[in-house]
Amino acid sequence: MRQKLRQKLQYLDYYILIPYLLLSGLGIVMVYSASSDYVIMRNASPVGYLLKQAVFVVLGLFIVTFLYSLKLSVLHSMRKILLAIGLLVAGLLYLAFFGHSINGAAAWINVGFFNIQPVEFAKFILIWYLAYVFSNREQQMAYADLKALGRNLIYPGIIVGGIMLLAMLQPDIGGTAILAGITVVLIFTSGVRVRYGLGFTAIVAVLITVGFAYLEKLPINASSSYQYRRLMAFIHPFALAGTDGKQLVNSYYAINNGGWFGVGLGNSIQKRGYLPEPYTDFIMSITAEELGLVAVIIILALVYFLAARIILVGIRAKNSFNALLCIGIGVMIMVQTSINIGGIIGLLPITGVTFPFVSYGGSSMLVLVISIGVALNVSATEKGAQAKHKQMNKG
Numbered sequence: 001m002r003q004k005l006r007q008k009l010q011y012l013d014y015y016i017l018i019p020y021l022l023l024s025g026l027g028i029v030m031v032y033s034a035s036s037d038y039v040i041m042r043n044a045s046p047v048g049y050l051l052k053q054a055v056f057v058v059l060g061l062f063i064v065t066f067l068y069s070l071k072l073s074v075l076h077s078m079r080k081i082l083l084a085i086g087l088l089v090a091g092l093l094y095l096a097f098f099g100h101s102i103n104g105a106a107a108w109i110n111v112g113f114f115n116i117q118p119v120e121f122a123k124f125i126l127i128w129y130l131a132y133v134f135s136n137r138e139q140q141m142a143y144a145d146l147k148a149l150g151r152n153l154i155y156p157g158i159i160v161g162g163i164m165l166l167a168m169l170q171p172d173i174g175g176t177a178i179l180a181g182i183t184v185v186l187i188f189t190s191g192v193r194v195r196y197g198l199g200f201t202a203i204v205a206v207l208i209t210v211g212f213a214y215l216e217k218l219p220i221n222a223s224s225s226y227q228y229r230r231l232m233a234f235i236h237p238f239a240l241a242g243t244d245g246k247q248l249v250n251s252y253y254a255i256n257n258g259g260w261f262g263v264g265l266g267n268s269i270q271k272r273g274y275l276p277e278p279y280t281d282f283i284m285s286i287t288a289e290e291l292g293l294v295a296v297i298i299i300l301a302l303v304y305f306l307a308a309r310i311i312l313v314g315i316r317a318k319n320s321f322n323a324l325l326c327i328g329i330g331v332m333i334m335v336q337t338s339i340n341i342g343g344i345i346g347l348l349p350i351t352g353v354t355f356p357f358v359s360y361g362g363s364s365m366l367v368l369v370i371s372i373g374v375a376l377n378v379s380a381t382e383k384g385a386q387a388k389h390k391q392m393n394k395g
Contacts, residue, residue: 008069008380011381011384011387012376012380013313013376013379013380013383016310016376019303019305022302023302023306023358024357026358027053027057029265031360032049032053033266033268034268034271034278035048035049035278035279036049037272038271038272052360053360056362057365059366060365060366060369063366064372068373068376068380072322072378075128075321085159088122089163089166093166095109095170115362117361117364119170120175120364120366120367121366121367123175123367126183129156130183130190131321132321134187134190134320172351172352173349173351174343174351178339182332185327185331186324186328189323234248234348237249237252248343248344248346250270250275251275251282251346254268254285254289255345257270257289258288258290258291260292260294261291261294262289262295263290265290266290268290269289270289279360280352280354281352284355287299287358303337303356308330310375311326311334313326313378314327317378318385322378322381325374325375329371333356336354336356337355337356339351340355340356
């Protein structure tokens, strides 16, 4: 096995590996910077979250190495996929009926030393499942009319729709949006006719436009539900600056304070009690304040480059299962990044979605490193197959 791993290392994709390592290293630094003052004010150790994040990163390196060394045929198994879906649904059902609500959502299962967030794992499991199903139905979907396409999508639609419904019941709007984005893109890239894809996109665009036009007219205090108040904080942040709009307004202050080059690492004001839990979904606000807008642009460029590279590996892949895996992973990273950044700058409602690799979060990090390990494996496997094909042609 070691010999095979050494041979495989010659095909290691550094365009995926290096951005992943840089972002993970940055995450350790920024989690420490964003959390230290916050936890000191609560009489806890300033290095607590630093150590936890470092453990997640180191563990992640072992997971990436393990997944890179596997044969991809291990993933091409409906039995394993159904087992993963079964465990996921069990976790989501547990949360729906027995979950303890934190900040308006019951999204975590406490197992003592670790909090598991099932919706995070749903992202990769959904990609895995749809890649398997669509790659096996590639020909049928490519030439199907609307009726036949509906027949091909009905069972996957029930499974995916059920997972999204359970995510909504927590409720986890951000996680559900990511699942929806992954599903839509994988349907489009599975070979369906362009006109069906464009028609679906147009319907979604119209519904979103009408929805926002309606939301703008809603009164601020029409409902006391947590989700409604978050939505109103997105639409009217300064009118609700003393209550539900506080997060977004303080995110604006942090970004404004930082300017182009920041106030210096560790010198953020907003992390000192103004932004709650600044080391999670608002970590990029603190990064903007301490390191500046230029640094944030570089970080965003690195994340989007990583996502684009993984998608490119998928586009170039000869095996359709491998292709859909990578496209789904790249889209997941891209959509998650966009929702997080959109939330902290007020372009999208705040949904609690973390910034990939940089935010603190065990479940999120585990899913991301699993995804990176699989993407690196696909890249190496495809390169190896191409090299073998060239050798055979020369021979």
